Amino acid sequence: MTITAVPADRRTARLAAGALVIVTAVWGSTFALSKDLLDRLPVTDYLGPRFMLAAVVVVLVRPRLLRSLTPSVVATGVALGLVYAIAQLLQYRGLLHTAPTVSAFVVSLYVVFTPLLSAVLLRARPDRITVMATALAVGGVAVMSLRGWSFGAGEALTVVSAALYAAHILAMARWARPGQAFALTFVQLVTIGVVLTAVAATDGIRPPRGNDLLIFLYLAVVAAGAALLVQTWAQARLSSGNAAVLMVLEPVWAAAFGVALWSERVDTRTLTGGALILSAMVLVVARPRAGALDRALIQPPPVHP
Numbered sequence: 465m466t467i468t469a470v471p472a473d474r475r476t477a478r479l480a481a482g483a484l485v486i487v488t489a490v491w492g493s494t495f496a497l498s499k500d501l502l503d504r505l506p507v508t509d510y511l512g513p514r515f516m517l518a519a520v521v522v523v524l525v526r527p528r529l530l531r532s533l534t535p536s537v538v539a540t541g542v543a544l545g546l547v548y549a550i551a552q553l554l555q556y557r558g559l560l561h562t563a564p565t566v567s568a569f570v571v572s573l574y575v576v577f578t579p580l581l582s583a584v585l586l587r588a589r590p591d592r593i594t595v596m597a598t599a600l601a602v603g604g605v606a607v608m609s610l611r612g613w614s615f616g617a618g619e620a621l622t623v624v625s626a627a628l629y630a631a632h633i634l635a636m637a638r639w640a641r642p643g644q645a646f647a648l649t650f651v652q653l654v655t656i657g658v659v660l661t662a663v664a665a666t667d668g669i670r671p672p673r674g675n676d677l678l679i680f681l682y683l684a685v686v687a688a689g690a691a692l693l694v695q696t697w698a699q700a701r702l703s704s705g706n707a708a709v710l711m712v713l714e715p716v717w718a719a720a721f722g723v724a725l726w727s728e729r730v731d732t733r734t735l736t737g738g739a740l741i742l743s744a745m746v747l748v749v750a751r752p753r754a755g756a757l758d759r760a761l762i763q764p765p766p767v768h769p
Contacts, residue, residue, distance in 0.1 A: 480701040484710045487691045487698065492717025494687045495564035496726045498556065501672070501679055507556045509670045512661030514684040519653035521689025522646065532647035540639045541651025544632060549656040551628035553663075554621045561618030565730060566608050568718030569738045570622040575712070575745045576601040577630035585634070593747055600744035608737030645696055653688075712745045 501510060523529060559567045576597050583590040590598075605623065640648055661669070672680040699707050719738065722728035 476701050480698040481710060483694050484698040484702065484707060485713060487695050488711055488713040489717045490687050490691050491714045492568065492719075493721045494683055495559070495568045495718045496722050496728065497679055497683060499559050499564050499567075500726070501676055501683070502556065502560055504676060505670060505672060506664065507553065507560070508660045508664035510672075510680070511552055511556060512657055512659075512664045513669070513671070514657075514680065514688060515653050516657035516661060517681075517684040518688035518692070519650055519657055521685055522650050522653060522692065525689075525693055526646045526650075529646040529650055532644060533651065537644055537647050538651055541648050542655050544635055544639070544648070545652040545655025546659065547628055547632045547635070548652060549659045551625045551632065552656065553660065554628070555625035558618040558621030558625065562616060562622065563722070563728060563734070564726070565715075565719045565722045565728060565734055565738070566619065567622055568715040569608065569741045570605055570619055571626050571629070572712075572715045572741065572745060573601050573605070573623065573626040574629035574633065575748050576741075577627050578633050579748060581627070581630045582634055597744040597747040600740050600747070604737040604740030604742075604744065606737070607733055607740060649692065649696075712742065715742070 498510070555567070555571055562570075579594045580590060580598055583594060605619065608619075636648075671677075702710075715738065719728075719730060719734075723730055
């Protein structure tokens with residue numbers, strides 16, 4: 465029997481794929497954990513310090529990024545950070561009023577919104593796949609979220625946040641330059657942290673205590689800082705299509721954690737709507753792409769949920 469050695473680059477790609485799957489699992493765990501934490505902490509008291517701590521983690525791991533902080537990088541990072549800060553605020557306000565599984569699927573609509581928004585901004589007619597994916601995604605959100613003829617406030621805020629994430633992704637593809645990943649991410653993290661901490665400080669910041677502190681540290685250090693570093697390493701070693709398909713797993717993990725650890729009830733509506741949104745995402749990430757949009761579709765915001 466002849467044993468054929470797996471080429472080093474293929475082994476590295478498999479390792480990167482496994483690492484990205486683990487990252488999506490970590491991201492998926494954050495929805496229910498965050499919702500539980502937000503029962504005791506105001507949204508901005510949670511988000512502001514979390515992003516500040518994530519920035520500290522990134523700069524400790526990559527201290528030489530400080531040498532790359534040119535005026536251009538800082539200006540770009542601040543602008544992107546402001547957009548992302550608003551998106552985060554809306555997403556977590558929405559999470560207060562909807563189930564973690566629903567939030568995870570709805571916020572993942574940024575994968576569908578990105579090519580749709582690109583078509584609108586570039587004044588290009590959307591192709592058939594974009595139209596089909598949009599129809600599937602809208603149908604999925606409707607099935608999951610509509611109650612009679614009403615649309616919940618939580619879902620509405622989350623949809624708007626997903627659109628802002630899509631705008632952020634396209635802006636990253638337009639303005640980011642090779643070699644700036646860590647520096648640009650650091651500036652965005654600091655911007656988000658400062659803005660949201662300043663908002664929280666208007667009525668006093670309530671720090672997490674007891675078991676909440678452990679959860680907060682996991683969400684900031686592991687789910688934000690460490691996951692970002694692993695994601696950056698993995699995506700540099702995977703094709704855009706493979707990375708995008710793997711990242712579609714995030715809402716699936718969120719649903720699994722919600723059911724297994726927090727006894728979240730996933731009914732037929734949630735399963736059906738989630739399947740429609742997942743189908744839309746797979747349609748988008750499996751399509752042939754090129755150029756800036758291709759990079760944008762696999763470059764999510766600097767820190768996921």
